[in-house]
Amino acid sequence: MRIITHLDKSKLKNLVIALGNFDGVHIGHKRILCAAVKSAKRSGLTSAAMTFDPHPQQVVSPERGLRLLSTLREREDMISELGIDELLIVKFTEDVRKLSYDAFVKEYLIDKFGVRKVFVGFDYAFGKARAGNVSHLRELGRRFGFGVDVVRAVSLGGRVVKSERIREFLSEGKFGEAIKMLGHPYFISGKVVRGAGRGRRLGFPTANLAVGKNKLVPAQGVYAGIAYLKEKPHKCVVNIGLRPTFPGDGGAIEVHMMDFNGDVRGKIINVSLLKRLRDERQFADVLELKEQIKKDVKKAFRLIKI
Numbered sequence: 001m002r003i004i005t006h007l008d009k010s011k012l013k014n015l016v017i018a019l020g021n022f023d024g025v026h027i028g029h030k031r032i033l034c035a036a037v038k039s040a041k042r043s044g045l046t047s048a049a050m051t052f053d054p055h056p057q058q059v060v061s062p063e064r065g066l067r068l069l070s071t072l073r074e075r076e077d078m079i080s081e082l083g084i085d086e087l088l089i090v091k092f093t094e095d096v097r098k099l100s101y102d103a104f105v106k107e108y109l110i111d112k113f114g115v116r117k118v119f120v121g122f123d124y125a126f127g128k129a130r131a132g133n134v135s136h137l138r139e140l141g142r143r144f145g146f147g148v149d150v151v152r153a154v155s156l157g158g159r160v161v162k163s164e165r166i167r168e169f170l171s172e173g174k175f176g177e178a179i180k181m182l183g184h185p186y187f188i189s190g191k192v193v194r195g196a197g198r199g200r201r202l203g204f205p206t207a208n209l210a211v212g213k214n215k216l217v218p219a220q221g222v223y224a225g226i227a228y229l230k231e232k233p234h235k236c237v238v239n240i241g242l243r244p245t246f247p248g249d250g251g252a253i254e255v256h257m258m259d260f261n262g263d264v265r266g267k268i269i270n271v272s273l274l275k276r277l278r279d280e281r282q283f284a285d286v287l288e289l290k291e292q293i294k295k296d297v298k299k300a301f302r303l304i305k306i
Contacts, residue, residue: 001080005089013114016040017048024069025078027183028154028161035151036119037083045116047085052092059092067216069163074187101132105140117147156180173219175276185272192264204293206254207264220280224300227257228270234260235304237296241280
């Protein structure tokens with residue numbers, strides 16, 4: 001997949017394009033993206049996806065403190081796996097924010113992208129104040145000569161799959177529901193920073209991750225997953241929370257890799273969270289905590305397949 005950020009320097013034409021922010025690249029997003037890939041292959045055209053960076057809400061409503069399901073790099077990797085030929089990353093600026101929906105279509109879809117067909121979700125909105133909708137897009141398609149396919153919603157358990165709902169599930173500790181809607185593990189990554197060294201003294205050395213400020217960190221608890229260090233996978237247990245057994249330590253994301261005991265300070269670790277094992281809780285003493293960690297590690301080891 002070719003990633004294009006300098007749109008003015010690229011010669012683009014005959015694109016079948018999927019439009020959306022695609023935060024999290026959940027199963028609803030995948031339906032849109034895969035439909036664009038299939039259509040492009042059938043027509044002998046180039047498939048593309050367009051996303052914004054930063055997320056529009058971070059520019060329009062910074063006071064909301066939006067936390068994202070996926071970093072830009074994570075989005076790139078997941079979209080690439082779906083077979084998209086080109087990913088177009090549009091920098092969301094105040095100038096872009098002020099474009100009316102018809103001006104956005106003319107400037108980007110027609111003049112910069114040369115689109116032949118557009119794929120969007122059922123609730124797609126675009127342009128200044130999100131005033132444009134799928135009806136407007138179809139009207140503009142007729143005017144400028146491109147097709148528009150509106151992809152139906154995906155529902156699970158009677159609920160429409162949306163990034164906002166997944167954020168709620170993750171924040172509320174409903175990790176299983178979030179994973180079903182994502183259709184893949186939940187990814188977190190960060191640089192290893194100095195910790196208190198308690199894990200090592202307990203016999204379970206951990207790497208403390210410093211995660212980007214805009215990334216949504218799931219609810220406090222203990223998770224099973226796979227940690228990737230220089231692309232090598234390691235089964236792991238991850239504790240997210242305040243470590244209440246040790247008051248005053250503060251919050252942390254601690255990763256214990258079961259088959260690794262080297263020095264990782266300063267390195268980047270990518271983690272795929274697969275299952276939430278339990279809530280974080282306070283233990284009576286260190287021995288009780290140590291026994292619970294043993295149980296967590298044993299359970300995670302059985303669950304995880306590499």
